Amino acid sequence: MKKSVENLKTSKITGGLRHPLKTRQKFETDRYPNEAEGGEEQETVTRKTRGNNRKTGLKIASFVNLVMGDSKVKKSKIVKVLENQTNNDYQRRGIITKGAIVETEDGKCRIVSRPGQSGTVSGILVK
Numbered sequence: 001m002k003k004s005v006e007n008l009k010t011s012k013i014t015g016g017l018r019h020p021l022k023t024r025q026k027f028e029t030d031r032y033p034n035e036a037e038g039g040e041e042q043e044t045v046t047r048k049t050r051g052n053n054r055k056t057g058l059k060i061a062s063f064v065n066l067v068m069g070d071s072k073v074k075k076s077k078i079v080k081v082l083e084n085q086t087n088n089d090y091q092r093r094g095i096i097t098k099g100a101i102v103e104t105e106d107g108k109c110r111i112v113s114r115p116g117q118s119g120t121v122s123g124i125l126v127k
Contacts, residue, residue, distance in 0.1 A: 036058040036097070038060070039060035042058065042063065058096075064076055064104055065122045066109055066125060081103075082103050086100070111123045
């Protein structure tokens with residue numbers, strides 16, 4: 001993870017100003033996280049990345065590709081987010097991230113993909 005260079009304008013203990021050794025490059029700029037929420041209609045977001053590539057992420061997720069116990073994949077509707085170990089605020093707001101436990105029509109499942117990065121929601125059925 002890259003360190004931020006924006007906080008180098010603070011003063012030193014002696015009272016002098018700090019001058020950064022380099023400025024931030026375009027590909028190092030920070031962005032707001034793309035947080036996938038549960039909802040009725042699926043919505044995606046496409047953003048430009050380094051090397052003139054594109055990255056598609058989910059903004060609103062309505063379905064999950066659910067892997068059943070016998071290696072069958074089924075498309076199941078998301079009912080609600082039960083728990084999210086990443087952040088208590090994410091659990092409260094219903095944000096879907098990797099490792100979140102989600103209630104579906106077929107039961108509870110654990111998310112194994114990164115919806116904000118990959119653009120799909122994949123999960124494994126939890127017993």
